[in-house]
Amino acid sequence: MQRTHGLCNGINWFGYGRDDQTRAMNWDYIIVGAGSAGCALAHRLSADPAIRVLLLEAGPSDRSPYIHVPAALIKAIGNPRYDWCLLADPDDSRHGKVDLWPAGRTLGGSSSINGMLFVRGARSDYDAWAAAGNPGWSFDELLPYFKRLENSVLGEDSWRGRDGPMHVSRLRTRHPLGSVFVEAAQELGFAANADYNGERQEGAAEPQVTQRQGWRWSAARAYLGTAKHRRNLEIRTGFAVQHMMFAGTRCSGVVARADDGSIHNQHTYNMDATPWRMARNAAYWLFTGRGPASSPYPHAVAFLRSDPSEPEPDLQFLFGPFAFSFDERGVIPYLGPAVSIVFNTCRPATRGRLSLRSANPADPIRIEHRLLDHPDDLRRQLAGCKLARRLLEASAFAPYMRGEFLPGPAVQDDAAWIEHIRKTSFLGYHPVGTCRMGSDAEAVVTPRLNVRGVEGVRVVDASIMPSLVSANTNAAAMMIGERAADFILADRRG
Ligand SMILES: Cc1cc2nc3c(=O)[nH]c(=O)nc-3n(C[C@H](O)[C@H](O)[C@H](O)COP(=O)(O)OP(=O)(O)OC[C@H]3O[C@@H](n4cnc5c(N)ncnc54)[C@H](O)[C@@H]3O)c2cc1C
Numbered sequence: 419m420q421r422t423h424g425l426c427n428g429i430n431w432f433g434y435g436r437d438d439q440t441r442a443m444n445w446d447y448i449i450v451g452a453g454s455a456g457c458a459l460a461h462r463l464s465a466d467p468a469i470r471v472l473l474l475e476a477g478p479s480d481r482s483p484y485i486h487v488p489a490a491l492i493k494a495i496g497n498p499r500y501d502w503c504l505l506a507d508p509d510d511s512r513h514g515k516v517d518l519w520p521a522g523r524t525l526g527g528s529s530s531i532n533g534m535l536f537v538r539g540a541r542s543d544y545d546a547w548a549a550a551g552n553p554g555w556s557f558d559e560l561l562p563y564f565k566r567l568e569n570s571v572l573g574e575d576s577w578r579g580r581d582g583p584m585h586v587s588r589l590r591t592r593h594p595l596g597s598v599f600v601e602a603a604q605e606l607g608f609a610a611n612a613d614y615n616g617e618r619q620e621g622a623a624e625p626q627v628t629q630r631q632g633w634r635w636s637a638a639r640a641y642l643g644t645a646k647h648r649r650n651l652e653i654r655t656g657f658a659v660q661h662m663m664f665a666g667t668r669c670s671g672v673v674a675r676a677d678d679g680s681i682h683n684q685h686t687y688n689m690d691a692t693p694w695r696m697a698r699n700a701a702y703w704l705f706t707g708r709g710p711a712s713s714p715y716p717h718a719v720a721f722l723r724s725d726p727s728e729p730e731p732d733l734q735f736l737f738g739p740f741a742f743s744f745d746e747r748g749v750i751p752y753l754g755p756a757v758s759i760v761f762n763t764c765r766p767a768t769r770g771r772l773s774l775r776s777a778n779p780a781d782p783i784r785i786e787h788r789l790l791d792h793p794d795d796l797r798r799q800l801a802g803c804k805l806a807r808r809l810l811e812a813s814a815f816a817p818y819m820r821g822e823f824l825p826g827p828a829v830q831d832d833a834a835w836i837e838h839i840r841k842t843s844f845l846g847y848h849p850v851g852t853c854r855m856g857s858d859a860e861a862v863v864t865p866r867l868n869v870r871g872v873e874g875v876r877v878v879d880a881s882i883m884p885s886l887v888s889a890n891t892n893a894a895a896m897m898i899g900e901r902a903a904d905f906i907l908a909d910r911r912g
Pocket residue numbers: 420421423450451452453454455456474475476477495520521522523524525526527528529531532533534535536537657658659660847848849878879880881889890891892893895
């Protein structure tokens with residue numbers, strides 16, 4: 419599930435609202451939304467000076483330490499200046515819990531507020547897309563795009579890109595307990611994996627992050643950093659596209675409204691308790707690009723099977739040397755010394771729904787989750803909780819642990835675990851699939867990402883995924899932008 423970013427070609431846009439001026443201009447391509455896929459697409463299309471590209475972003479520029487200092491992401495998530503701060507409807511499968519549904523609203527889109535973990539997904543995810551009627555989307559066909567987008571020192575040349583715009587790095591400062599987690603996994607019989615974006619995803623590993631020298635490397639920094647100086651690329655922030663205009667079935671333009679500036683930054687109350695530490699960490703980060711301020715959440719990652727009979731890893735574990743909870747206000751860190759394991763089901767069976775409340779684009783969309791609806795998902799959550807406890811009880815962790823805070827030793831039987839899961843689980847931020855691609859009549863877009871039934875509009879973002887990949891979705895979203903650029907350029911050439 420993802421907001422739709424229409425790509426209209428050979429058309430006009432009309433901006434209104436700012437200074438009460440109405441402007442009409444002509445472009446070859448208008449990209450709506452400067453998110454992960456939109457930035458990749460803008461970069462590739464505007465590489466040809468003959469192609470005029472307009473990139474419209476509803477949110478503001480990304481000039482803020484909340485975006486660029488990795489650990490400050492807790493100030494960006496739930497912050498209405500940079501986050502759409504949508505709220506899901508109460509989830510009946512979790513005692514009516516209401517989730518904050520964060521989505522980036524700035525240059526770089528969600529890649530500017532995300533957790534920076536870089537995971538491509540499993541070969542089988544993409545092979546399943548191709549098998550479902552999407553020629554050209556198998557893993558082997560997509561590998562060149564994954565390589566093209568990244569600049570990484572990790573892994574082997576046959577699997578990894580070395581000179582793409584997106585920097586993928588190791589953590590600059592890795593907490594010592596990160597490697598203890600990998601040891602604990604090995605103690606339980608799981609393999610260590612030197613590169614989960616290489617030949618094989620399974621196993622426990624050091625995290626790979628979209629950072630450069632300790633700075634967040636969002637899709638905006640990666641793809642617009644140099645492209646923004648191109649004369650044929652115009653980037654407008656603060657312009658929310660309201661609707662598309664059609665001449666018959668052909669898209670003839672978009673109408674965008676300038677932000678009226680009425681959204682302010684709101685304070686949350688977390689972390690302000692120790693301002694001197696934040697100041698010290700920020701200063702250290704500024705001079706060295708290292709230390710806690712360079713840190714996203716995970717310091718170890720593992721793709722594991724909930725049961726040996728599973729054909730491939732079905733759970734993704736993240737280990738962090740700090741602990742937090744989420745509610746509809748955003749991230750709430752615990753103040754004492756604590757570590758945590760967060761895990762998610764790789765290919766959940768439960769499906770959510772996005773729908774419009776009205777035809778007014780300013781009305782928030784309706785988000786309906788029933789995250790634990792499908793018994794397979796609940797079963798996997800149960801297995802994951804038990805495995806997380808075993809990992810933290812492994813002897814590798816023994817010298818560091820004083821005890822289990824949540825859920826605590828009282829939770830032992832399945833019923834108690836399930837109650838805990840229903841009360842405390844929260845959503846992962848990887849919604850996809852509202853504009854599924856496919857060759858069947860129900861698919862919204864074709865395998866070349868054209869919207870069925872109209873001309874001149876493509877959807878290029880995470881919403882076209884026919885199914886969720888076994889990964890965080892930023893890498894796949896940028897790959898989709900890269901792939902779409904080639905479709906468009908090939909169609910231009912005829
Ligand atoms: C809090 C959070 C943490 C995450 N952590 C990770 C992680 O660690 N690793 C990972 O791989 N993935 C992560 N993800 C997911 C990943 O970042 C997204 O899947 C990916 O960025 C989606 O790319 P996209 O291009 O589809 O959309 P986005 O990047 O969300 O871009 C959409 C853009 O369109 C703009 N827009 C929307 N409507 C309009 C309009 N009407 N007019 C103009 N502009 C508009 C938005 O403001 C936004 O900038 C996370 C996501 C979130 C929210």
